[in-house]
Amino acid sequence: MPAEAKPDTPARARPDTAARPASAPLTERQEARRRRILAATAQLAGRGGFDAVQMREVAEASQVALGTLYRYFPSKIHLLVATMQDQLEHLHATLRRRPPSGDSAAERVAETLMRAFRALQREPQLADAMVRALTFADRSVSPEVDQVSRQTTAIILDAMGRERPTPEQLSAVRVIEHTWHSALITWLSGRASIAQVKVDIETACRLIELTDDES
Amino acid sequence: MPAEAKPDTPARARPDTAARPASAPLTERQEARRRRILAATAQLAGRGGFDAVQMREVAEASQVALGTLYRYFPSKIHLLVATMQDQLEHLHATLRRRPPSGDSAAERVAETLMRAFRALQREPQLADAMVRALTFADRSVSPEVDQVSRQTTAIILDAMGRERPTPEQLSAVRVIEHTWHSALITWLSGRASIAQVKVDIETACRLIELTDDES
DNA sequence: ATCAAGTCTGAAACTTGTTCTAGATTAGCG
DNA sequence: CGCTAATCTAGAACAAGTTTCAGACTTGAT
Structure with a gap:
C-alpha cells in the first residue's frame, strides 16, 4: 500500500459508502455507478481473489x-470492505428466510456460522479478498469495518433467539466473532482444514451454553 | 502489494529465515546481515508502523x-513475520523467567496473554506492523506464519501447567489464540479498548476451565 | 433556459513493493 | 595461490495503488 494513510479528512464531499444514508442522498445514476462498481469488484475478486x-x-x-x-471508495480496502457489507446483507437476508433449527442457542449459532462458512466456500477467492481487506484495514476504515462487525453480531444474536442478551452473552458473542474471523483466515491461507474450522467454531460456541438457561 | 504471489518456489538457494536452521548454514557475515535487517525493521516499524x-x-x-x-526475505510480509518470530522468542524467554502466578490454568493463561499484551502496548506501532503482516500473509508465507502460531501455542501451553493436554484443551487453546489475534487487531485499529481486549481474553480463557480438573 | 457548483472523465504523475541485470566480492576447494 | 560458483551491490525497470489536473458534463436553483 504505497501512500501513507491520510492524516486528515479534508471534508471532501465524497459519496462515501452506504454506511449512513444520511451523508449524501446519491442520485439514481450515482446509485447505479456504485452498484456497478461493487458488482465488478465482486466479479474480479471471484476469480483471482485480493490481487485480482x-x-x-x-x-x-x-x-x-x-x-x-476513488471518489466512491477512497481505497482498495474501503472498496472490498464495502463489498463485504454488501454480501453480508445478502447473507443475513437469506438466513432470515430459513432460520437455524438447532435446539440450543449454541447449536443454532454454530449452525448459522457453518452455513455462512459454506457460502464462503463456494466463492473462496471472493472470501479471500474480503477477509484480507477486513483484517488489513487500518484506522481510516474503522467505521466501515465496525459496521461489518455490527452486522455479524446481529446475525449471531439472531441465531441465538436473543431477546435482550446478558453482558456475559455479549462477551461470548465477541469471542465467537473473533474465532470466526481468525479461523476464516487460517482456512483461507491454507493453514487449517474445513473440519478444523468447524471444530473451532463449535468450541467457541460452547461459551454460550455457559451463560445460557435455554430461551 | 503489486506482484502476484509467486506460484512456484524455483529452488533458488536463498538463506531463508531461521525457520529451520537446516536449510542453509549461513556464514557469520550472513548471520550479521540478517540480524541487522531485522533490527532495522523493528526500528522502522517502531515509529510509523506497517507503512513506515x-x-x-x-x-x-x-x-x-x-x-x-529480497534474497533474505522474499517479501515485506515475510520480513515482518520473521520480525514477529524474533520478538516472540524474546517474549517467550522473558515469560519463562517469571512464570504466571494464577491459581487456575485459565487464570495463568489470561495473565500471560495480558502480560504479552502490555508488552505490545509499549510498542504499538511495531505491534501494528507485525500483526497486520501476520493476518495479511497469503499462502506463500504459510510456513512462517505457522511457526509463529506454534510458538504462540507453546507459550499458552506453558502457561497452563500443560503436561499432555487433552484434545479438548487443545481446542480451547485454538479458540484462545483466535481470540488473541483478532482482539489484537480490533485494538490496533482503534475499534476496541484495552479493557475490552482484557474481557475478551478472559472470556475465551474460561473455555479452559470447562475442560480442566486442575493440574 | 441559464448559471454556479459539484461531478465525471481521461491521462499523466507519483509512490513503494518487487524484479532484473551487469559487474564486483566472497567463500570454499584443489 | 587460483579458480568457480555463489553472493552481494548499485541501479534501472516494472507493477499497481493513489493523487492530481484540466476540461466536459450534470444538477439544482433561480
Missing part, C-alpha cells in the same frame, strides 16, 4: 473513471 | 542492497 481486484480494472469494468472510483 | 517499513529504507538502514534484502 485491481483498481484500474475495476474502474474499466464498471465504466467509471479511475478518479471516480 | 519501506523496503528501500530497510535496505539502506541495514547497509544491504535491495536485492540482498
Whole structure:
C-alpha cells in the first residue's frame, strides 16, 4: 500500500459508502455507478481473489473513471470492505428466510456460522479478498469495518433467539466473532482444514451454553 | 502489494529465515546481515508502523542492497513475520523467567496473554506492523506464519501447567489464540479498548476451565 | 433556459513493493 | 595461490495503488 494513510479528512464531499444514508442522498445514476462498481469488484475478486481486484480494472469494468472510483471508495480496502457489507446483507437476508433449527442457542449459532462458512466456500477467492481487506484495514476504515462487525453480531444474536442478551452473552458473542474471523483466515491461507474450522467454531460456541438457561 | 504471489518456489538457494536452521548454514557475515535487517525493521516499524517499513529504507538502514534484502526475505510480509518470530522468542524467554502466578490454568493463561499484551502496548506501532503482516500473509508465507502460531501455542501451553493436554484443551487453546489475534487487531485499529481486549481474553480463557480438573 | 457548483472523465504523475541485470566480492576447494 | 560458483551491490525497470489536473458534463436553483 504505497501512500501513507491520510492524516486528515479534508471534508471532501465524497459519496462515501452506504454506511449512513444520511451523508449524501446519491442520485439514481450515482446509485447505479456504485452498484456497478461493487458488482465488478465482486466479479474480479471471484476469480483471482485480493490481487485480482485491481483498481484500474475495476474502474474499466464498471465504466467509471479511475478518479471516480476513488471518489466512491477512497481505497482498495474501503472498496472490498464495502463489498463485504454488501454480501453480508445478502447473507443475513437469506438466513432470515430459513432460520437455524438447532435446539440450543449454541447449536443454532454454530449452525448459522457453518452455513455462512459454506457460502464462503463456494466463492473462496471472493472470501479471500474480503477477509484480507477486513483484517488489513487500518484506522481510516474503522467505521466501515465496525459496521461489518455490527452486522455479524446481529446475525449471531439472531441465531441465538436473543431477546435482550446478558453482558456475559455479549462477551461470548465477541469471542465467537473473533474465532470466526481468525479461523476464516487460517482456512483461507491454507493453514487449517474445513473440519478444523468447524471444530473451532463449535468450541467457541460452547461459551454460550455457559451463560445460557435455554430461551 | 503489486506482484502476484509467486506460484512456484524455483529452488533458488536463498538463506531463508531461521525457520529451520537446516536449510542453509549461513556464514557469520550472513548471520550479521540478517540480524541487522531485522533490527532495522523493528526500528522502522517502531515509529510509523506497517507503512513506515519501506523496503528501500530497510535496505539502506541495514547497509544491504535491495536485492540482498529480497534474497533474505522474499517479501515485506515475510520480513515482518520473521520480525514477529524474533520478538516472540524474546517474549517467550522473558515469560519463562517469571512464570504466571494464577491459581487456575485459565487464570495463568489470561495473565500471560495480558502480560504479552502490555508488552505490545509499549510498542504499538511495531505491534501494528507485525500483526497486520501476520493476518495479511497469503499462502506463500504459510510456513512462517505457522511457526509463529506454534510458538504462540507453546507459550499458552506453558502457561497452563500443560503436561499432555487433552484434545479438548487443545481446542480451547485454538479458540484462545483466535481470540488473541483478532482482539489484537480490533485494538490496533482503534475499534476496541484495552479493557475490552482484557474481557475478551478472559472470556475465551474460561473455555479452559470447562475442560480442566486442575493440574 | 441559464448559471454556479459539484461531478465525471481521461491521462499523466507519483509512490513503494518487487524484479532484473551487469559487474564486483566472497567463500570454499584443489 | 587460483579458480568457480555463489553472493552481494548499485541501479534501472516494472507493477499497481493513489493523487492530481484540466476540461466536459450534470444538477439544482433561480
